[in-house]
Every structure is written in structure tokens, then in C-alpha cells.
Amino acid sequence: MGEIVLAAKITHVPSILLSEMEGPLKGCRDGAIRSLREIGKRSRDRGATTYIVFDTHWLSNFGFHINANARHQGTYTSHEAPHMIQDLQYDVPGNPALADAIAARAADKGLQIRSHHVPTLALEYGTVVPMHYMNTDGAQTVVSIATPLFADFDEIRKVGEAVRDAVEQSGEKAVLLASGSLSHKLWPNKKLGPDAWTSISSEFNRQVDMLVLDLWRQRRYPEFLEMLPDYAVKCDGEGGMADTIMLFAALGWDAYTGEAEQLCDYFPSSGSGQINVEFHV
Numbered sequence: 495m496g497e498i499v500l501a502a503k504i505t506h507v508p509s510i511l512l513s514e515m516e517g518p519l520k521g522c523r524d525g526a527i528r529s530l531r532e533i534g535k536r537s538r539d540r541g542a543t544t545y546i547v548f549d550t551h552w553l554s555n556f557g558f559h560i561n562a563n564a565r566h567q568g569t570y571t572s573h574e575a576p577h578m579i580q581d582l583q584y585d586v587p588g589n590p591a592l593a594d595a596i597a598a599r600a601a602d603k604g605l606q607i608r609s610h611h612v613p614t615l616a617l618e619y620g621t622v623v624p625m626h627y628m629n630t631d632g633a634q635t636v637v638s639i640a641t642p643l644f645a646d647f648d649e650i651r652k653v654g655e656a657v658r659d660a661v662e663q664s665g666e667k668a669v670l671l672a673s674g675s676l677s678h679k680l681w682p683n684k685k686l687g688p689d690a691w692t693s694i695s696s697e698f699n700r701q702v703d704m705l706v707l708d709l710w711r712q713r714r715y716p717e718f719l720e721m722l723p724d725y726a727v728k729c730d731g732e733g734g735m736a737d738t739i740m741l742f743a744a745l746g747w748d749a750y751t752g753e754a755e756q757l758c759d760y761f762p763s764s765g766s767g768q769i770n771v772e773f774h775v
Contacts (some may be wrong), residue, residue, distance in 0.1 A: 496664040498775050499540040501745055502533055502757075503672045503738060505768040506551070506623040508578035509691050522692055527627060529757035529770040534628030536772070537669045544589050544635040544666050545628070546596075546657060548740045550674035550733030551620035552640040557606035558653055559640040561615055562593030566636055570622050584622050589635035592664055596637070599656035599663075605649060620673040634669070639740070641674075641733035647723055650736045654743025661744075670744055672737035676703040676760075676767035677729035695765030699729045703760065703767040710754035710771065719748050732766070745773060 505526055513523035537545070552559070566586050572579035590611060597609035617625075621638040629636065639657075642650065661668045677699035681690045694700045702725060709718045719742060726735035742750065752774040761768050 496661045496666040496668060498658065498661055498670055498744065499542050499667045500533065500537050501670040501741060501773045501775055503741065503769065503771045503773070504530065504533065504624055505675065505763075505770055506620045506673050507675070507763040507766070507768055508572060508575045508619070508623075509763050510623060511579050511582070512691070518688065519691060523761070525758040526761065526768065526770060530624055530627040532757060533669075533770065533772065534630075537628065537634065540667065542634055542667050542669045544592060544637060545625070545669045545671060546592075546637045546661075547621045547624065547639065547671045547673050548641065548737035549618055549620035549638050550641045550737050551618040552638060553733060554640040554642045555644065557608065558600065558642055558645065558649075560593045560597055560607070560609045561588065561617065561638040562590045562597075562609040562611050563588045563613060563615060564590050564611075566617050566638075568616050570616070570619060572619055579619055579623070582622060582626065584617065584625060586625055586629055586632040587635045589637050589666070592635070592660060592666055593637045595660040595664060596639070596657050599659045600653050603652040603656060605652055605656075607653070624671060624673055641736040643734070645736070647739065650734075650739040651743040651747070654740035657740065658744040658746075670741055672741035674732040674735070674737040675763075676706060676769055678732035678766045679730040681765040691764055692762060693765070694762035694767060696729075700762070700767060702729050703769075707756065707760065707769065707771075711756070713751060713754065715742070715750055716748040741773070745775065
């Protein structure tokens with residue numbers, strides 16, 4: 495039987511890469527980088543065999559999609575922010591059997607979902623950036639799951655449940671990563687001054703993010719899940735916060751009672767709110 499050995503809500507913002515370069519942002523994301531590496535260390539220490547990434551930068555217009563390639567290899571430059579993520583190389587193994595099993599379990603729940611064995615289907619940076627810090631030696635396999643733009647809440651929950659079912663029926667020790675922001679209202683183009691990369695665009699969004707982190711610290715998950723649909727809409731959730739929906743569904747939804755361990759300080763990036771939190775399983 496397989497098991498989930500680690501679950502986390504994580505950041506993947508492009509300014510993480512800029513933080514390691516000479517310039518005005520050098521060092522500004524040290525806390526985020528350290529905590530991403532710590533998640534990688536904890537995963538290895540727990541014998542993790544695979545990462546499953548709910549990627550809010552792989553946006554799907556038509557149904558649910560899973561990258562089931564046997565190898566993920568390439569050089570990534572972001573079409574969105576080529577000045578931030580440029581020529582980032584990645585080479586990690588995939589897990590076709592697990593990807594296919596997730597798709598099968600989701601299809602059993604009545605969902606439109608496809609598992610793709612297409613070598614030209616590359617990873618998006620919601621997966622590439624965390625793997626750059628967590629899985630540098632490619633010791634663990636990687637399954638990337640797209641965020642659907644037009645799926646309803648219950649459909650997204652079913653994908654998370656399918657992930658849990660597939661993992662439990664496999665021999666894998668899986669790490670689940672909800673790769674996306676908290677609030678996600680980005681600065682408008684005309685306000686992209688020097689402070690834009692390190693400031694929040696909405697005080698309302700920041701306050702709600704703080705409330706959410708407090709609910710997590712107090713393990714008041716049923717209350718958080720009750721507010722999640724409104725939170726995703728009113729605070730401009732990245733990818734509709736589908737990554738967070740899938741993560742909590744895989745953890746058992748409102749039956750989950752584990753500790754939420756904040757691994758770095760909350761930080762704003764390009765107007766959005768960012769965090770790394772492990773949800774202990």
C-alpha cells in the first residue's frame with residue numbers, strides 16, 4: 495500500500511530565481527528558498543518516491559490533464575516572465591503508472607480527464623521551480639496535474655480524492671504539493687515600479703491571507719473550507735485556488751486535523767501573497 499508522506503502549500507514565484515542573481519532583489523527570497531529546500535530534505539528523509547504537483551501555471555481550458563511522461567527534461571524560459579525565469583534546466587523522471595492510475599480513479603468518479611504520454615508536453619514553472627530546489631538530483635519521480643479553468647468546485651475535489659485513492663493503491667510514498675499563491679491580485683502594468691515585486695497590491699487580500707494562516711495554525715480547517723469558494727473569488731485566487739482544493743481533498747477535506755507548520759514568513763510578490771506551509775500527515 496502507498497501513502498502520502500508529506501503535503502504542502504508552496505510558492506513558485508519567478509522572483510525566487512531573481513533573488514539568487516545580482517541586483518536589487520538579491521537575497522529577498524532567501525526564506526522561501528530555504529523552506530523549499532527543507533521540504534525536499536523532509537521528503538527524502540521520509541523515503542518519498544514521487545512528487546505530485548497541483549500546478550496553477552498549467553492552466554487547462556478543456557477538462558483535466560496529467561503529464562504522464564516517463565521523463566521530464568528541458569530548458570525552461572517563462573513566456574510570462576522571460577526576464578525572471580530564463581534557461582532554467584530540468585531533468586527529472588516521471589511516473590507514468592501513477593499518473594495513469596490517478597486518471598483512472600478520476601474517470602471512475604465521472605470526470606473528463608486525460609493522462610498524457612507526449613514527450614513534447616513540457617512542465618510549467620509551477621512544477622519546474624519547486625523541483626529546482628526540492629529534487630535537484632532527480633531522485634524522486636514527478637507527476638504534474640493541470641489546473642482547470644472551467645471546472646466546478648466539486649469536480650476539483652474529486653481529482654484530489656482520486657489522487658489519494660491512486661496513491662493508497664500504489665506502492666508509492668508520495669509528496670503532494672499545492673503549487674500556487676494565497677491571494678493573487680497582481681499589480682497593474684503601470685504600477686510595476688521598483689517596489690512592485692516585494693509589495694502587496696491589496697490590503698484586503700493581505701488581511702484575508704493573514705486570517706487564513708491563523709485558521710490553519712488553529713487547525714480550524716472546516717471554517718477555512720467553508721470560506722474557500724469566496725476566498726478564491728474575492729481574493730483573486732491563482733487558478734481558482736484549485737491546487738488548494740485538490741490538496742485538502744487528498745488530505746480528507748474537513749476530516750483533516752493535522753498541524754499546519756509555517757516554514758517561512760508570509761511575503762508579497764508582484765502584488766500576490768505567498769507562503770510555504772507543511773500540512774502534517
